Amino acid sequence: MANFIKLSFKKGELNQKLADIFKGMMEKGVVNALLAPMKQPKRGVMLTLVTDPFHLEAIDPFAPVAPVNGAKVVSSITAKPSGRKMAVVLRSCEIRALIELCKLKQANLEDVLLIGIDCLGRYENLDFVKLQAAGESSESFIVKALAGNTENSGCDVSGACKICEFPVADNVDLRLCIIGTGTDALYIESLTPKGDQALEAVGLKTGDTPGNREAAVQQLVKKRKEACDAAFAQYRASTHSIDALEDKLANCINCYNCRVACPVCYCKECVFVTDTFRHNGDQYMGWADTFGTLKMPTDTIFYHLTRMSHMSLFCVGCGQCTSACPNSIDLMPIFRTAAQKTQQRFNYQAGRSHDEKQPLTVFENDELVEVTGQVK
Amino acid sequence: MSEFEPKIVGFFCNWCTFTAADLAGTSRLSYPHNIKIIRMMCSGMVDPKYVIKAFLNGADGVLIGGCWPGDCHYINGNLKARRRVAMLTEILKEYGIDEKRFWLRWIAASEGTMLREVVSEMTAKLKALGPSPLNREAPGKEKK
Ligand code: SF4
Ligand code: SF4
Ligand code: FES
Numbered sequence: 001m002a003n004f005i006k007l008s009f010k011k012g013e014l015n016q017k018l019a020d021i022f023k024g025m026m027e028k029g030v031v032n033a034l035l036a037p038m039k040q041p042k043r044g045v046m047l048t049l050v051t052d053p054f055h056l057e058a059i060d061p062f063a064p065v066a067p068v069n070g071a072k073v074v075s076s077i078t079a080k081p082s083g084r085k086m087a088v089v090l091r092s093c094e095i096r097a098l099i100e101l102c103k104l105k106q107a108n109l110e111d112v113l114l115i116g117i118d119c120l121g122r123y124e125n126l127d128f129v130k131l132q133a134a135g136e137s138s139e140s141f142i143v144k145a146l147a148g149n150t151e152n153s154g155c156d157v158s159g160a161c162k163i164c165e166f167p168v169a170d171n172v173d174l175r176l177c178i179i180g181t182g183t184d185a186l187y188i189e190s191l192t193p194k195g196d197q198a199l200e201a202v203g204l205k206t207g208d209t210p211g212n213r214e215a216a217v218q219q220l221v222k223k224r225k226e227a228c229d230a231a232f233a234q235y236r237a238s239t240h241s242i243d244a245l246e247d248k249l250a251n252c253i254n255c256y257n258c259r260v261a262c263p264v265c266y267c268k269e270c271v272f273v274t275d276t277f278r279h280n281g282d283q284y285m286g287w288a289d290t291f292g293t294l295k296m297p298t299d300t301i302f303y304h305l306t307r308m309s310h311m312s313l314f315c316v317g318c319g320q321c322t323s324a325c326p327n328s329i330d331l332m333p334i335f336r337t338a339a340q341k342t343q344q345r346f347n348y349q350a351g352r353s354h355d356e357k358q359p360l361t362v363f364e365n366d367e368l369v370e371v372t373g374q375v376k
Numbered sequence: 377m378s379e380f381e382p383k384i385v386g387f388f389c390n391w392c393t394f395t396a397a398d399l400a401g402t403s404r405l406s407y408p409h410n411i412k413i414i415r416m417m418c419s420g421m422v423d424p425k426y427v428i429k430a431f432l433n434g435a436d437g438v439l440i441g442g443c444w445p446g447d448c449h450y451i452n453g454n455l456k457a458r459r460r461v462a463m464l465t466e467i468l469k470e471y472g473i474d475e476k477r478f479w480l481r482w483i484a485a486s487e488g489t490m491l492r493e494v495v496s497e498m499t500a501k502l503k504a505l506g507p508s509p510l511n512r513e514a515p516g517k518e519k520k
Contacts, residue, residue, distance in 0.1 A: 241472040242432075242510055271425070291512065302425075302432055308467050309424040309460075341466040346459075360463065363455035365445050371458050371465075372480050376444060 004177070004187040005199065006208040014139050014186060018176070019056040021188075024202035025087060026053045031113055031198075035073065036089035037063050044129050047073050049086075061089045061117050061176060062138040064145070064157065065128035069263035069320045071097035075107040085111045087198075089176070091119040092166040093318035096351020097263035099171060100314040103358050104266050113198055116169025117176045120145035121157030124323055131155060143183050160319020160332045163228035167220050171354065174198065180216030187213070232340065235333040246301060248334060251327040254297040258331050259307055261324035264314035264350070272303050308338045313359055314350045315339035378515055382436035382502035384495070386413040387422045391449045392485050393441025399488035407492040408499040411439065419443070419480070420453020424464045427478065431468065434511040437477045437502045439494070444482040454482070472509055476501060 009017045022034050038048035038058040045063040047070050050056060070090045075098070077086070090098070095116055101107040120142065123131060131141075131152055144150070150157045169175060173195035177187040187210045190196050199206065239248055256272060259265040271277070277299065288294035312335060321331040343349055346359035369375065388394040394415050400407060416422055419442025427438050440461065442454040461480045469475055479498060483491050507514030 236470070240470070245471055302428060305428045305432075305467065305471075306425050309428065309464055312467065313463065338467050338470055341470060342463050345462055345466050360456070360459055363452060363459050365455065368458050368462050371462050372482055374482055 003191070003206045004189045004208045004210060005204050005206050006181075006210070007186045007188060008184055009186065010184075012137070012139065014062070015060055016057075017186070018061060019059045021202055021204070022059065022087065023053045023056050025113075025198060026056075028201045030085070030201045031087040032084040033086040034059075034089070035070075035077065035086055037061050037065075039063075043132065044125070045132075049077065060138055062142055062178065063128070064120065064122050064138065064141045064150075065125060066091065066094070066122045066318075066320075067125045068261070069097055069318050070094035071101055071107070071263040074098055074112070075101050078108040078112065079106050081108055081111060083111065085113065087113040087115055089115045089117060090169070091117055091122075092169040093119075093160075093164065093316045094263070095169045095171060096166065096316040097314070097318065099351045099354055100264050100316070100358070101266070102354065103361075106266060113174070113194060114172045115174045115176060116172035118178045119161070119164075119167055119169075120179075121150050121161030121164075123155055123157055127155035142178055146179070146183065158319045158323065159231075159330065160317055160322065160336075163224060163231050164317055165221055165224045165228060167224065168217055171351075177210065177213060179220060180213030181210045182212075185210075231333060232337050235337055239334070242301065245304070245334070249300060249304060249329060251329060252300050252304075252325075253327060254300055254303060255326060256303070257324040257326060258321040259311075261320040262307075262311060262315075262335075263318065263320065264311045264316065265307065266314070267310065272299070272306070304334070308335060308342075311335070312339040312342045313346070313348060315343075316350050380503060380507055380515055382410050382499060382507070383434065383511070384411040384437040384439055384498060384502065385430040385435045386411045386439045386441060386495075387416050387419070387426060388413050388441040389419045389443055389448075389454075390415055390417050392443040392447065393419075393481075393483040393491065395485035396441070396483045396487050396491040399485065400491050403488050405488055405492045407495040410499045410502075411495050418448065418450050418453035419457040420448070420450060420455075422457060422460070424460055427464060428468075431473055431477075431508065431510055434508065434513060436505075436508045436511055436514075437479070437498055439498055440480045441483045441491070441494075442480065444484055447484065474505065476505055477508060 007017055025031050034050045035047055037045045037060050039060050040046055045060050045065050046067055071094050074088055098107055102109055173192045175189040177189055181187045190199055190206055239245055315335050317336045319332040325331055348359050419440050422440050430438050442457055448454040465475045465478055481494050
């Protein structure tokens with residue numbers, strides 16, 4: 001399929017090229033707003049909502065950082081629609097989470113032109129700021145990362161990214177492709193009529209094909225899958241009991257940052273911060289009496305297992321949980337391994353398609369007979 | 377050392393399994409006292425949290441009893457329960473809580489005999505399986 005447009009750029013001009021395209025889209029009224037990663041006046045890169053094209057200069061979609069999972073940001077803008085058309089630039093883990101939020105009616109893509117970037121990984125927030133201060137740019141990152149090297153001044157992309165099988169974003173209108181395109185060209189791929197129209201409006205005609213792309217994507221996916229299998233096997237070998245899980249979570253302080261950062265922890269109010277878990281003194285004393293001791297705060301493992309039972313069907317492996325933990329607990333493998341099992345059980349994959357129903361929202365009379373093993 | 381008596385937490389639907397337990401009682405069908413029954417309005421009301429909490433507090437087994445498919449008084453609570461059980465089983469298995477410890481069974485109000493059979497079978501199987509790794513009171517385990 002030749003649904004691509006080649007966009008050659010000179011060194012240091014990638015962001016300018018993209019800014020020009022989005023400027024065109026806004027001026028032509030394809031969209032009224034753009035949500036994309038932008039350089040911030042002080043430091044860092046954050047998702048920024050732009051309604052005046054003048055500010056597009058700061059755009060930096062390939063910045064290897066994701067301070068928050070953008071699905072939550074899109075949710076906050078679209079759950080109660082503004083009625084204005086918005087282009088949104090996100091990476092795969094954000095888009096997959098966003099699809100789950102749409103199913104939960106916590107986001108709405110009706111007025112959204114969804115644009116996915118090829119993602120080669122993200123650094124932790126503070127590492128990124130450090131690299132940025134040292135003069136690293138998105139372009140220099142892309143060149144090195146495409147050559148298979150993401151380590152930089154003692155920092156590396158997050159563990160989640162190293163085992164992510166989805167470097168390319170699906171279910172989008174447009175794709176900004178950098179894998180298999182050569183380092184001096186970006187290809188824009190259109191996947192929907194909405195995407196076609198947006199490109200046409202700014203005078204871009206598809207018709208190019210990046211020769212190496214398919215093979216390059218496949219190779220990267222394969223590498224990531226192997227890394228993922230190995231990481232899961234290693235995790236499971238070391239953590240196959242509640243006792244081992246307690247060991248992994250020994251430093252947890254019940255701050256619940258991991259669920260705040262998680263894009264698919266969907267409850268409006270987490271039960272663990274409600275009165276259900278606010279007890280009277282005599283209750284704590286009673287529990288302490290049972291074994292003579294009670295670790296405070298209580299219910300740490302209870303919280304994590306309950307969270308799994310809520311979100312594992314939707315976990316997209318973004319690793320924001322790990323990034324958010326103030327005690328450096330690597331939560332991503334904990335949640336991703338559980339997610340693999342629960343999703344497999346229902347032949348479900350979080351974020352794969354808008355049409356697949358979330359497993360706990362549908363049920364049949366004659367299914368899962370093995371659960372009870374009883375037939376009438 | 378005394379023989380290991382498994383502790384089973386039963387979440388029984390008011391309209392079927394709980395009534396079956398009542399029936400077993402009035403018909404003088406005795407069943408193992410290992411089960412501690414909690415009456416629910418429907419098997420679909422059993423929040424996965426309840427099951428997790430039971431296991432974390434040392435239950436050797438959890439038995440959810442619900443109406444047969446088609447008979448749920450809230451139309452499909454039991455079918456939702458079945459999906460939740462399938463989901464939760466996968467998580468518990470990852471951390472060494474065997475699916476042999478976590479049962480869902482359909483037991484109608486009239487099936488007092490079946491209730492007795494299911495509870496007896498589960499008790500026997502759990503005895504063979506031994507205490508849950510989280511049971512801190514089982515014989516041979518030190519308090520920790
Ligand atoms: S559990 Fe962690 S890896 Fe999974 S979606 Fe939530 S934040 Fe991302
Ligand atoms: S972010 Fe870390 S410390 Fe806070 S609740 Fe999650 S695991 Fe525990
Ligand atoms: S009423 Fe018995 S399972 Fe729903």
